[in-house]
Amino acid sequence: MRRRDFIKATMLAFLGQALHRFTFASGQPKVAIIGAGVAGLSAAHFLQKYGVSSVVFEASSRIGGRVFTKREANCLFEWGANWIHGNQKNPLFAFARKLKIETNLTPEESRNEQVFLSSKKAIRGAEYQERLKFFRTVEEKLMSRSRGTNVSVSQELDRISKSEKWTQEQMDWARFFFKLYVEENYGAPISDIALSQFSSASWYEGGDYVLPGGYDQIPTNLAKGLQIQLGKKLKKVERISKEEIKLSFEDGAVFVCSQLVITVSLGVLKSGWIDFSPKLPKEKLEAIERLGFGKFTKVFVRLKEDSRKRLISLPTWIKFFDRVTDSGFQFFHLAKFSSCPLLIGIGVGQEAELLENLNGDELKRYVLSRAPFLQADDIVELWSSDWGKNELYRGSYSFPKHGSKDTDFDLLGQSVENVHFAGEACQSDVYGTVEAAFLSGRRMAEKLKLRI
Ligand SMILES: Cc1cc2nc3c(=O)[nH]c(=O)nc-3n(C[C@H](O)[C@H](O)[C@H](O)COP(=O)(O)OP(=O)(O)OC[C@H]3O[C@@H](n4cnc5c(N)ncnc54)[C@H](O)[C@@H]3O)c2cc1C
Numbered sequence: 004m005r006r007r008d009f010i011k012a013t014m015l016a017f018l019g020q021a022l023h024r025f026t027f028a029s030g031q032p033k034v035a036i037i038g039a040g041v042a043g044l045s046a047a048h049f050l051q052k053y054g055v056s057s058v059v060f061e062a063s064s065r066i067g068g069r070v071f072t073k074r075e076a077n078c079l080f081e082w083g084a085n086w087i088h089g090n091q092k093n094p095l096f097a098f099a100r101k102l103k104i105e106t107n108l109t110p111e112e113s114r115n116e117q118v119f120l121s122s123k124k125a126i127r128g129a130e131y132q133e134r135l136k137f138f139r140t141v142e143e144k145l146m147s148r149s150r151g152t153n154v155s156v157s158q159e160l161d162r163i164s165k166s167e168k169w170t171q172e173q174m175d176w177a178r179f180f181f182k183l184y185v186e187e188n189y190g191a192p193i194s195d196i197a198l199s200q201f202s203s204a205s206w207y208e209g210g211d212y213v214l215p216g217g218y219d220q221i222p223t224n225l226a227k228g229l230q231i232q233l234g235k236k237l238k239k240v241e242r243i244s245k246e247e248i249k250l251s252f253e254d255g256a257v258f259v260c261s262q263l264v265i266t267v268s269l270g271v272l273k274s275g276w277i278d279f280s281p282k283l284p285k286e287k288l289e290a291i292e293r294l295g296f297g298k299f300t301k302v303f304v305r306l307k308e309d310s311r312k313r314l315i316s317l318p319t320w321i322k323f324f325d326r327v328t329d330s331g332f333q334f335f336h337l338a339k340f341s342s343c344p345l346l347i348g349i350g351v352g353q354e355a356e357l358l359e360n361l362n363g364d365e366l367k368r369y370v371l372s373r374a375p376f377l378q379a380d381d382i383v384e385l386w387s388s389d390w391g392k393n394e395l396y397r398g399s400y401s402f403p404k405h406g407s408k409d410t411d412f413d414l415l416g417q418s419v420e421n422v423h424f425a426g427e428a429c430q431s432d433v434y435g436t437v438e439a440a441f442l443s444g445r446r447m448a449e450k451l452k453l454r455i
Pocket residue numbers: 037038039040041042043060061062063066067068069070082083084085086087088235236237238266267268271277299300301388390395396398399400425426427428435436437438439440
């Protein structure tokens with residue numbers, strides 16, 4: 004156990020006893036926040052700025068939630084979020100800048116990638132650009148038909164391909180692009196994505212940035228000066244009066260607050276793991292049900308030093324698609340940019356589910372089958388991020404599922420009297436991102452400062 008963890012654990016044991024029952028009447032904060040991910044920390048951070056104290060309860064033994072940087076053998080592993088999307092008018096980017104956190108622009112994808120279709124023949128350059136142009140025109144057609152429809156992206160794609168009498172080759176390329184460019188953003192198959200909200204998220208302009216010193220600098224900075232209780236798994240939320248809400252935790256601890264902010268993932272809300280008494284309103288439960296919670300799994304592939312040298316000239320993105328099994332997988336070539344000999348494999352939707360159920364040997368075989376440029380002895384070690392299996396998340400990020408309504412993200416963010424909701428799935432403009440979590444927390448703090 005490292006020193007920091009030890010201090011945390013000792014504090015936990017102490018606070019666990021002290022916390023058994025205390026109420027805001029005894030001078031404790033009136034605001035309780037559930038979840039120390041970016042949304043919960045951002046709410047507490049901005050409340051602190053407005054002079055309102057709060058206490059954050061987090062089920063796990065760390066802060067950051069789906070922002071999780073692991074440091075091992077001089078390498079950074081971004082287990083969750085990797086990129087800040089855009090530097091133009093992006094409040095999260097501005098926050099990082101203000102704190103002087105280093106950010107590096109990732110080269111734009113399409114100019115520098117290599118594609119393997121099932122034939123294992125590598126395709127790059129002009130041939131690839133030609134296919135990309137085809138995809139962009141299909142994408143535009145889909146967007147032009149998105150308003151007011153209630154079909155999925157794949158249903159509309161089928162319709163277009165039939166009416167334009169696509170060849171098998173065109174179909175394969177369309178499947179390839181949708182799998183590896185579109186499904187990645189949603190963590191779900193296009194048959195699950197609502198056409199009406201296709202590309203509805205308004206991402207900030209200006210490229211994708213990594214944080215070479217670790218994405219966890221964002222939650223660490225947000226958490227400064229806050230009261231955070233780790234190891235507190237919320238099980239029940241009970242209204243005991245118009246003013247008071249009683250929180251019961253798995254370890255038997257109880258806390259009473261007058262304002263509650265829930266920031267657990269949509270996956271956790273869907274699971275019904277937290278018991279609300281009285282139950283949440285029907286419209287909110289229906290929005291929780293309708294929205295999608297995608298799966299996005301990273302596989303970290305550590306390369307041998309001489310393999311790293313051999314593979315350094317590979318492009319930034321290497322993509323694989325097999326038309327027979329309709330499976331797609333891609334690698335981000337981190338070793339190209341950093342001293343870490345890592346390739347990061349990415350599988351989404353059904354692929355992510357499959358990956359989460361593989362043991363070590365199966366995972367290695369899987370990676371080799373998707374990477375014709377790798378040999379078994381290039382690989383030293385492999386890890387999979389497995390967010391879907393983790394009961395504290397149950398997936399990776401939210402998306403507008405086929406059958407959902409365009410008001411559902413906002414509905415999820417609506418308060419039920421003094422029980423409030425924040426988190427990436429409560430922000431209809433940039434849902435699914437760290438920006439969304441950050442903004443939803445800030446919005447919540449602005450709302451609460453007027454109530455306290
Ligand atoms: C693999 C992966 C890659 C991603 N890549 C990117 C990216 O590159 N860029 C980007 O912008 N976004 C990315 N995202 C999405 C981004 O990480 C999330 O949108 C964001 O971090 C969500 O923050 P949040 O605070 O809303 O939720 P969370 O981070 O999920 O925080 C919720 C917290 O609640 C805690 N909790 C759960 N249940 C309970 C309970 N019962 N009691 C108490 N606490 C509880 C959890 O432990 C967690 O800490 C990625 C996500 C994943 C998984």
